[in-house]
Amino acid sequence: MIKIALSESGFQINGETLTFPVRVEQLKDLLGECRHFKAKYNNIFTWDDLGIVAYSKEGKMSEGLQVSLEQQEYKFSPKQVFQGQLLFKGEEIISDYRAHKDERVKLFKGDKDGALVSNGVSAWFSLEEGSIETIDFSGYQEAEKEKFERLPVDDEFQYFVPLWEAWIAETTRVVPDDNEYYNLTHGITKEDIKGHSKLDDDTVIPEALINFYKIHNVEYDAVTSAFSFSVNGWGYDLIPFKDIAEEWQSIQYLQFGDDIAKEDLEDFSPKVKADDYANPKWVPFATGRNGDYLLFDTDPSDEGTYGQIIELQNESWQRNVVADSLADLIQKEIDLIKGEGTEKFEFILRNGV
Structure with a gap:
């Protein structure tokens, strides 16, 4: 034997x-x-x-x-x-x-x-x-831990640090960090900023988002992400920093130009400024994986506020402001997790063990 x-x-x-x-x-x-x-x-x-x-x-x-x-x-x-x-x-x-x-x-x-x-x-x-x-x-050889030097967060964006800590704490309370879909990573590097922050000659990722990603980033997962935002009953997964430019470009491909119809813009919030499918100054940072996005608005209307968060709904052509700022959106997510418990993460807990 x-x-x-x-x-x-x-x-x-x-x-x-x-x-x-x-x-x-x-x-x-x-x-x-x-x-x-x-x-x-x-x-x-x-x-x-x-x-x-x-x-x-x-x-x-x-x-x-x-x-x-x-x-x-x-x-x-x-x-x-x-x-x-x-x-x-x-x-x-x-x-x-x-x-x-x-x-x-x-x-x-x-x-x-x-x-x-x-x-x-x-x-x-x-x-x-x-x-x-x-x-x-x-x-078997244990992988060496990647050497990483955390970039300092600019003084004006220090408020992101406790928000990230609270978001991680509430998420980890429900989803263990060894879950397959717990895709949190360390913050972005100087090389990430240099290589991925420019969207085109006229548009770059705003400093608020860069400083947000300095604290933590996420890895891409083809299915879902533990770090997401719940807006109007839909989940929006946080986009890895290096993929923002590609997602931004995907939105630009849908611009209509001179073929845009006036009635297509009727459901746009008066707080947003756009004369086409999207304003190129809107920067995506979360995706619904169905053509819908959450966007950081760097070019609001006179009624809006710089940095407000827009929900771009692809099929309905709605462009609504769902949070006054990224910080506001994160706090809403923290409060939702506290209130819902495991409900938000039901799929992840069932399939990501």
């Missing part, structure tokens, strides 16, 4: 310690002959009767070893599932994995299942509806 163990002593098969990448010939000496499947980008070695698969980029050294616990239908899948022993620090590995969620390490962004790690080796668990299909063993 095959015994695979991972502990402080290392990764072992039948008592022999292996280091990844491991020689395929060494695995053959331990496990016997195997079936070789050459894929487009790697080589796969399958021990059908043992329920074990080894992956190798070049065919000589194996970067990872997979143990199959459920039958799969790939050409290279073992004909039998693994029937041997699997241990982690002396305990049965699956029992340990299920009993100690706090021991799991996420190997990549969006890793819902997590891995057990010891002595430079990870055991990653692939789950389907709670059932463990495979366990993948491979080398």
Whole structure:
């Protein structure tokens, strides 16, 4: 019977310690002959009767070893599932994995299942509806923490600091920071400002938004974001700083020019100034992912206020002022989270574990 163990002593098969990448010939000496499947980008070695698969980029050294616990239908899948022993620090590995969620390490962004790690080796668990299909063993090196120098916030925008702190505190109270959709990152850098703050020759991201993003930024997520604004029953995800220019350009593509009809502007708030689909001086910072945006207004009408927040509704052609300022909008969001609790984050809590 095959015994695979991972502990402080290392990764072992039948008592022999292996280091990844491991020689395929060494695995053959331990496990016997195997079936070789050459894929487009790697080589796969399958021990059908043992329920074990080894992956190798070049065919000589194996970067990872997979143990199959459920039958799969790939050409290279073992004909039998693994029937041997699997241990982690002396305990049965699956029992340990299920009993100690706090021991799991996420190997990549969006890793819902997590891995057990010891002595430079990870055991990653692939789950389907709670059932463990495979366990993948491979080398593990803890990522070095990125060196980051926080930019000072200008004196006139210091009020963003406590607002960010309160927003983070209320969000984290409901959504744990290891949730897949908790996409907060450190603030923007000098390089970010230099490379992404100019929208065109006449328009730049305003200093208020730059200072807001100096404190914290977000990573793009294709699905949703824990850091969003709720306006008129719709969620607007905070846009990563580097993507603002692209989102701004997407809005400019929808300008009508001379083909604009007067009735199209009838639902625009008197606080905004625009004679087309949008004023180029409106800067998007949150997206509804459906053509709707929240915009920082740098060119208001005489009835409006610089820095007011506009909700651009694409289908209805409404352009309403939903907050007097970005600070006002953030405070409204903080108050909403306090009042709603988990309701706002229902999807994130259900799907982002």
